[in-house]
Structure formats: structure tokens, C-alpha cells
Amino acid sequence: MxxxxxxxxxxxxxxxxxxxxxxxxxxxxxxxxxxxxHTVMAGDRDAALEVWTDDAIEVTETSDSFVLRPTAGGSDHGLVFIPGARVQPFAYARNLAGVVEDAGVTVVVTKPTLNLAFFDTRSLAAFAAAAPEVDSWTVGGHSLGGVRACQLAAGDDSVEVTGLVLLGSYCANDLSASALSVLSVSGTNDGLTTPEDVESNAGLLPQDTEYVVLDGGNHADFGDYGAQPGDGESTLPRDAVRAEITAALVGLLG
Known part of the structure; x- marks a missing residue:
């Protein structure tokens, strides 16, 4: 052939x-x-302006983050906060501003790579560098940002980490044996990080973790960015949410 x-x-x-x-x-x-x-849930303009025009807070921005500093009476402690997936970072400013005003804590809100915390490989030290005047840090986050915060809280030898804050979130790595002071704030109507999610992962946190539950709160209550697909319906006024988050953060960081 x-x-x-x-x-x-x-x-x-x-x-x-x-x-x-x-x-x-x-x-x-x-x-x-x-x-x-890159299609993000945008922060509410009025909520952002409330923070920008607050005489008690100085707002600065870097390529990696934006920083909220008290204009007077600042403490030596700071909070690095990681946004939820595809949420504009400044959507969290109003709910975090209270701890700046009431406890003098400096807050650094990160700008995650691709707006998704899991793709952000930068160290905690990279974000802490935005506030060199701060001596010790708590790391926290909302939703997926909280999961990433747990990873960062596991250790960074160049940064003193004393605490962890979870807003509508939980850990995927085991921190139960750590000496961290941990605050978990969740909502009963959260359709994305459900009360069952928080409870089933509680064993990964220290036994003395403080749990604050917002009765009627949902996933989107932790920021000012509007409704979120898959979420439950919130029955809480925005000011009530902010007051409860502020009180919880001041209790931990104040």
C-alpha cells in the first residue's frame, strides 16, 4: 500500500x-x-463621604490599601482588615470608623489582588508598613477576607499579631491553640456565612473567642455596598449595625 x-x-x-x-x-x-x-460591589457614596469628612479621622491611600487614622489620641495598636470577595474596600470604612474614633485604633483596609483575598499573597508586614507608627496588630476580615485573615494571623515573625476579627466569616485553618484574642461577629439572617457555618467551624478558634450575634443581621450588613446575591434579608437599621460592630471592636481593641 x-x-x-x-x-x-x-x-x-x-x-x-x-x-x-x-x-x-x-x-x-x-x-x-x-x-x-473586576466587577465589584461598589461602596455607598454617602457612607464613604461620612468618613472622608469626619474631623476625627485622617484618611490616606496607598497602592495597597487605604488607612484610617485618628487625628488625635491615637493608640499603638492597629487593625489590618481584608474585604470580602469583589467588594470595594472603602465599603467597610463607615463600619470600621467607629473604632478609630472611640479607641484611637489605626485601621488599614487592604486592596486584595483581583479583588479576591485568596489571590493576594502579600504578607501582613506589607500592609502594616502603611502605618509604621503602630506597634502591634490585629488582623481581620469579612467573608472570604476573614478566611484569609485567619491565614495571616497564623504567624508573621516580622509583625506582632495579638488578635483576630471575623465579620460574617470563619477560619479554615486551625488557630485553636493560639494565644490570639478573637472576635467573631455574625448575623442570624446571613445567607452566605450562615449561623451553621460559624458554629461548625468554631472548633478552629480558641475556646475564649468572643461571639457577637447580630439578631436580624445579614452578610451585606458588614459593609455599605447594597444587597448581595444569595444573602438573607436584614431587619436591622444601618446605624444599629454600625453601633454593634463598633462596640464589639472597641471591646476587643480599646
């Missing part, structure tokens, strides 16, 4: 077309993912 001399070329073309098709699929997936990651 005579071998077709064009067969190898045809086979090569088929392989080339298949490889090109696979590459195009990968590129399409990447483009769709990047578009999704």
Missing part, C-alpha cells in the same frame, strides 16, 4: 487547530474571569 505523503501534514494541521482551539478557550475563560473579578 502506498503511504499518502500529505497525511503527516494533515495530521499536523489538525493538531495545530486543536491546540489553537484549546488556547482560545483558555484565553476566553481568563477574560471572563478577569471581567468577573
Amino acid at each position: 502506498t503511504q499518502d505523503p500529505t497525511a503527516p501534514r494533515r495530521t499536523g494541521r489538525r493538531i495545530g487547530r486543536a491546540a489553537l482551539a484549546a488556547l482560545l478557550v483558555v484565553v476566553l475563560i481568563a477574560v471572563v474571569f478577569l471581567a468577573w473579578a
Whole structure:
């Protein structure tokens, strides 16, 4: 039988077309993912302006974060806070401003890589550098940001970490034997980090963890960014949420 001399070329073309098709699929997936990651839940403008115009707070911004500092009577303690997935960082400013005003704590809110904390490989020290005047730190976060905060709280030899704050979140790594002071604030109507989620992961936290439950609170109550798909309905006024979060944070950090 005579071998077709064009067969190898045809086979090569088929392989080339298949490889090109696979590459195009990968590129399409990447483009769709990047578009999704950069479609953030925007913070409420009025809530942000309330913080920007507050005489008790100085707001500065870096490429990695924005910082809320007390204009007077600052303490030597700070909070590095990691936003939830695809939530604009400044959406948390109003709920975090209370601990700046009432306890003099400096708050650094991070800007996660691709707006997703799991893709952010920067160390806690990288964010603490935004406030070199602070001596010791608590790390915290909302939702996926809280999961990442647990990882950072596990240890950074260059930064003194004394506490952990979880807002509508829980740990995926075991911190039960740590000496951290831990605060967990959750909502009874949270449809994304449910009360069952918080309870089932409680064993990963120290036994003396303080639990604060917002009766009627949902997942989106922890920031000012509007409704979130899959969430429950909140029955709490915004000011009541802010007051409860402030009281809990001052109790831990004040």
C-alpha cells in the first residue's frame, strides 16, 4: 500500500487547530474571569463621604490599601482588615470608623489582588508598613477576607499579631491553640456565612473567642455596598449595625 505523503501534514494541521482551539478557550475563560473579578460591589457614596469628612479621622491611600487614622489620641495598636470577595474596600470604612474614633485604633483596609483575598499573597508586614507608627496588630476580615485573615494571623515573625476579627466569616485553618484574642461577629439572617457555618467551624478558634450575634443581621450588613446575591434579608437599621460592630471592636481593641 502506498503511504499518502500529505497525511503527516494533515495530521499536523489538525493538531495545530486543536491546540489553537484549546488556547482560545483558555484565553476566553481568563477574560471572563478577569471581567468577573473586576466587577465589584461598589461602596455607598454617602457612607464613604461620612468618613472622608469626619474631623476625627485622617484618611490616606496607598497602592495597597487605604488607612484610617485618628487625628488625635491615637493608640499603638492597629487593625489590618481584608474585604470580602469583589467588594470595594472603602465599603467597610463607615463600619470600621467607629473604632478609630472611640479607641484611637489605626485601621488599614487592604486592596486584595483581583479583588479576591485568596489571590493576594502579600504578607501582613506589607500592609502594616502603611502605618509604621503602630506597634502591634490585629488582623481581620469579612467573608472570604476573614478566611484569609485567619491565614495571616497564623504567624508573621516580622509583625506582632495579638488578635483576630471575623465579620460574617470563619477560619479554615486551625488557630485553636493560639494565644490570639478573637472576635467573631455574625448575623442570624446571613445567607452566605450562615449561623451553621460559624458554629461548625468554631472548633478552629480558641475556646475564649468572643461571639457577637447580630439578631436580624445579614452578610451585606458588614459593609455599605447594597444587597448581595444569595444573602438573607436584614431587619436591622444601618446605624444599629454600625453601633454593634463598633462596640464589639472597641471591646476587643480599646
